[in-house]
Amino acid sequence: MSDTIQTKAPAPRRRLNLHVLGPVLALIALIALGASLNSNFLSYGNVTNVLARSSFIGIIAVGMTFVITAGGIDLSVGSMAAFVAGVMIMSMNALVPVLGIGVALVLAGMGVALIAGLAAGLLNGVLIAKVRIEAFIVTLGAMGVYRSLVTWLADGGTLSLNFDARSFYRPVYYDGILGVTWPIIVFAVVAILGELVMRHTPFGRHCAALGANEQVARYSAIKVDRLRMATYVVLGVLVGLATIMYVPRLGSASGSTGVLWELEAIAAVIIGGTVLKGGYGRVWGTVVGVLILSLIDNILNLASIVSPYLNGAIQGVIVVLAVVLQREGKSTD
Amino acid sequence: MGELVSPVLEGRGIIRRFGPIQVLHGVDFALNAGEVHALIGENGAGKSTMMKILGGYLAPSEGELLLDGTPVRFADQRQAEAAGILMIHQEFNLALQLSVEENIFLGRELRRGPFLDKAAMQDAARDLLARLDCHVDPRTRIRDLSVPNRQMVEIARALGRQARVLIMDEPTAVLTNRETDTLLTQIDRLRESGTAILYTSHKLDEIRRIADRVTVLRDGTQVLSREAEGFSEDQMAEAMVGRELSDLFPAKAIPQDEVVLEVEGLSVPGRVRDASFTLRRGEVLGFAGLVGAGRTELMEGIVGLRAATGQVRVMGKPLKPGSVLAAREAGLVYLTEDRKEKGLLLGKDLTQNLTLLALDRFGRLRIDKAGEDRALSTAIKEFDIRVNDRAMLAGSLSGATSKSYCWPRPCWRSPRSSSSTSRRAASTSAPNNRFTSSSPPSPPLARA
Structure with a gap:
C-alpha cells in the first residue's frame, strides 16, 4: 500500500523570513544605493522632500491596507482626491468673503475635505456592502465619475485657491515642528495609529477574518456588512486628510491631480506584504512599500544612470517581483 | 434532575424543501440537557440539513423549533449562538490565514481598554486546547496545521463559547483513534456539566460508546428514535439502510488477470x-x-x-x-x-x-x-x-x-x-467508504 505523509503536526510559529524581511531589506538596499550614488541623497533637504512627497500616497495607502486586508479594493482614490481637492478649493474661495483670510477659513476647508472624503467613501461602501456590487466595478465607476467631475468643475482647466488664502495655507505643507514638516508628521501619526488598529484592536482582526473567509466571519457573529463599509469610510476620510496636506503644496486642482495615485497606493500595499486577496495585512509594510516607491523615483532623478522616464517600468517590475517573492507556496488543499 | 424537564432544544415535525426537492419529511428531534443524542443515517439521509436547522443556519419550511419549551425562530445563526446553540462543522469553519488564537476568539475578542488582550487570549486558547490534549502553539496559523489539529481548534472554539447545546457534525471523521478517545472523554465531561449534545458519525462503535439516545434518519424520514442501550451496531446499520446488511452490496465481479x-x-x-x-x-x-x-x-x-x-x-x-x-x-x-x-x-x-x-x-x-x-x-x-x-x-x-x-x-x-x-x-478514487467502523486507521504516518 501507499505510504502516506500527513501534513506536519507541530507547525513552527510564524518565522522571521523573506515575507517579513524582504521589503525592509529592499528599502535598506535602496538607501545604500542612493547614498553611494549621490552625496546629497541623505541630506536633510532631500530626505524631507522624499518623505513629504510620499505622505499623500502614504496616508491613502494606510487606508487601502484595511480595504485590501478585508478582501476589497478601491480604484477611485486618486480621482477622489482630485475631486475632494476641487471641492475644497471652491468652498474656500466661496467662503473668503464670509470668513476672511485666517484660521477659520483653513479649518472650514479642512472640514469640507474630510466630509467630502467621508461621503465618497460611504457611497462606495454602501454600494459594495449593502447593494452588493463588486468592489472593483463600483470603484472603477467612481474613478471615472470623480475624475470627470473635477475636470468639469475646473471647466477643463485648473481650480486655483484664492491667492491670499494660498499664502496663508502654504505653511501647512512647508512648515512643521523641529524641522519635521506637517505632512510627514501626519503621515507618521496615521501610520502608527493604523498599525495599532490593525494589530491590536478587534477592528483590525475582524478585517483580516473578513478577508480570509467571509463565511467564517459571518458565523463568528461579526457584522460583516458594517465592517466592510467601515473600511471604505476610513479610506475615504484618509483621502480627505491626504488632500488637506496636498492642497497647500500647489494651491490648485485640475483634471490631472492625483492621476495614478490609486495604483501607487495599491502597489505600496502589495509591496508591503499585504495579501491582495485579503486575509492578511500589515500597515508598517505598507509604509515601507510607499518609501520604496518614492525612493526609486528619487534615486532615478538624482542619479543619471537610468532615465527617470523609466520610473514607472521599474516600479512595475518591483510590484510583480514583490508578489513573486512573497508567494506562500501553494495552498494546502 | 426532575422528570418533567423539557428538552433544551426540540424540533417538531420539521419539514425542509430545497426548491421542489423535499429533504426532510416531518422529523421530530429533542435534545435534553446532559444527554448525548446521536443522529445517524446514510449520506443524503438529511442529517446535515436537520443539524443546520437546529443550529439556526437554515429555517425549516414547516414545523417548529422549541427552546426550553417555547417556540423560537432563529433569524440567523447568530441568534442561535446567542441562545447557547453552537455547531461544529464538518467543513471547517476556520479562517486559514488567521492564527489558532485569533480563530478561537473571533467575534468575541478579549480586550483591555480599546486594545486586544492577546496574552490573555493566548493563555485561554492554550488551556482549551490542552483539555483536548492538543498542544499546538496558539500563534500558529491555521493553514500550517494538520487536519486533525484543525478539528481540535474547531472543537476548542466551541468549548470556549460555553455552549448549552453543542451540535457536532462528524467530528471524528478526520481523527485517529487516540484523538477520538480524547474527544469522547471531553464529550463525557460536557455531558456531565449539563450540555445537550447532538452527535453524528459514520463510525457506529463511537455511537454505541457515547450516545444516550439514537435517532435514525433514512431519506429524510425518521425511522426510529430510541435509547442507545441495547441498540447494536448491526441493528443501527440495518435501520439506516432499511435492508438486511447482507444485500447491501451486489456480488463482486471476479477481476480478470489483465x-x-x-x-x-x-x-x-x-x-x-x-x-x-x-x-x-x-x-x-x-x-x-x-x-x-x-x-x-x-x-x-x-x-x-x-x-x-x-x-x-x-x-x-x-x-x-x-x-x-x-x-x-x-x-x-x-x-x-x-x-x-x-x-x-x-x-x-x-x-x-x-x-x-x-x-x-x-x-x-x-x-x-x-x-x-x-x-x-x-x-x-x-x-x-x-x-x-x-x-x-x-x-x-x-x-x-x-x-x-x-x-x-x-x-x-x-x-x-x-x-x-x-x-x-x-x-x-471515491474514498467515501466511511460506512462502518471497518476502515482501519491509516498506517503510521511517515514524517517528512
Whole structure:
C-alpha cells in the first residue's frame, strides 16, 4: 500500500523570513544605493522632500491596507482626491468673503475635505456592502465619475485657491515642528495609529477574518456588512486628510491631480506584504512599500544612470517581483 | 434532575424543501440537557440539513423549533449562538490565514481598554486546547496545521463559547483513534456539566460508546428514535439502510488477470511517498485513510493534476506525467470527491457538464447539440439520475443526485478498448467508504 505523509503536526510559529524581511531589506538596499550614488541623497533637504512627497500616497495607502486586508479594493482614490481637492478649493474661495483670510477659513476647508472624503467613501461602501456590487466595478465607476467631475468643475482647466488664502495655507505643507514638516508628521501619526488598529484592536482582526473567509466571519457573529463599509469610510476620510496636506503644496486642482495615485497606493500595499486577496495585512509594510516607491523615483532623478522616464517600468517590475517573492507556496488543499 | 424537564432544544415535525426537492419529511428531534443524542443515517439521509436547522443556519419550511419549551425562530445563526446553540462543522469553519488564537476568539475578542488582550487570549486558547490534549502553539496559523489539529481548534472554539447545546457534525471523521478517545472523554465531561449534545458519525462503535439516545434518519424520514442501550451496531446499520446488511452490496465481479493500471513508486511532494499498486480489469480497489492522509493527492498525482514523481502505466504503456490530457487519452478518468468545487460547473446545465470532458467527440468545430441531448438521455436512463427538468443547472441538483450524475460523465470519454478501465479506475478514487467502523486507521504516518 501507499505510504502516506500527513501534513506536519507541530507547525513552527510564524518565522522571521523573506515575507517579513524582504521589503525592509529592499528599502535598506535602496538607501545604500542612493547614498553611494549621490552625496546629497541623505541630506536633510532631500530626505524631507522624499518623505513629504510620499505622505499623500502614504496616508491613502494606510487606508487601502484595511480595504485590501478585508478582501476589497478601491480604484477611485486618486480621482477622489482630485475631486475632494476641487471641492475644497471652491468652498474656500466661496467662503473668503464670509470668513476672511485666517484660521477659520483653513479649518472650514479642512472640514469640507474630510466630509467630502467621508461621503465618497460611504457611497462606495454602501454600494459594495449593502447593494452588493463588486468592489472593483463600483470603484472603477467612481474613478471615472470623480475624475470627470473635477475636470468639469475646473471647466477643463485648473481650480486655483484664492491667492491670499494660498499664502496663508502654504505653511501647512512647508512648515512643521523641529524641522519635521506637517505632512510627514501626519503621515507618521496615521501610520502608527493604523498599525495599532490593525494589530491590536478587534477592528483590525475582524478585517483580516473578513478577508480570509467571509463565511467564517459571518458565523463568528461579526457584522460583516458594517465592517466592510467601515473600511471604505476610513479610506475615504484618509483621502480627505491626504488632500488637506496636498492642497497647500500647489494651491490648485485640475483634471490631472492625483492621476495614478490609486495604483501607487495599491502597489505600496502589495509591496508591503499585504495579501491582495485579503486575509492578511500589515500597515508598517505598507509604509515601507510607499518609501520604496518614492525612493526609486528619487534615486532615478538624482542619479543619471537610468532615465527617470523609466520610473514607472521599474516600479512595475518591483510590484510583480514583490508578489513573486512573497508567494506562500501553494495552498494546502 | 426532575422528570418533567423539557428538552433544551426540540424540533417538531420539521419539514425542509430545497426548491421542489423535499429533504426532510416531518422529523421530530429533542435534545435534553446532559444527554448525548446521536443522529445517524446514510449520506443524503438529511442529517446535515436537520443539524443546520437546529443550529439556526437554515429555517425549516414547516414545523417548529422549541427552546426550553417555547417556540423560537432563529433569524440567523447568530441568534442561535446567542441562545447557547453552537455547531461544529464538518467543513471547517476556520479562517486559514488567521492564527489558532485569533480563530478561537473571533467575534468575541478579549480586550483591555480599546486594545486586544492577546496574552490573555493566548493563555485561554492554550488551556482549551490542552483539555483536548492538543498542544499546538496558539500563534500558529491555521493553514500550517494538520487536519486533525484543525478539528481540535474547531472543537476548542466551541468549548470556549460555553455552549448549552453543542451540535457536532462528524467530528471524528478526520481523527485517529487516540484523538477520538480524547474527544469522547471531553464529550463525557460536557455531558456531565449539563450540555445537550447532538452527535453524528459514520463510525457506529463511537455511537454505541457515547450516545444516550439514537435517532435514525433514512431519506429524510425518521425511522426510529430510541435509547442507545441495547441498540447494536448491526441493528443501527440495518435501520439506516432499511435492508438486511447482507444485500447491501451486489456480488463482486471476479477481476480478470489483465493488469490495466500500474502505479510504481509514485510520490507527491509533501503528501504521498512511494505509492505502488496494480489494478486489474474488472477490479475495484479501495483506498482507506483519514481525511488528509493523502488519498486525494495520490489520485490527483496519478491523473496528472498534481506534480508527482514515479511511474504510472496504463495497459502497460507509461503515462506522460503531469498531463491531464495524456491521462484522458489513455482512458484514465478521475471522478472528484468534491463535486461542488472541482467536479461540476454549477452554473451550467446538465448537458454541458456531461460532455465537457469529451467535447471533441461531439464535433470539432460546431458542437453537435442533438448528439449531446441523446447522450444526456442515455445517461439519465442508465445511471438512474433523478431529475425533473433536463434543462436544470447542475448547481440545483441535490447532493445525492449530483453524485449519481457525476458517474456517467467519464463514460463519454471512454476510448473503445478500455472503457471498463476508466470506470474501474475512477472507482478507486471515491474514498467515501466511511460506512462502518471497518476502515482501519491509516498506517503510521511517515514524517517528512
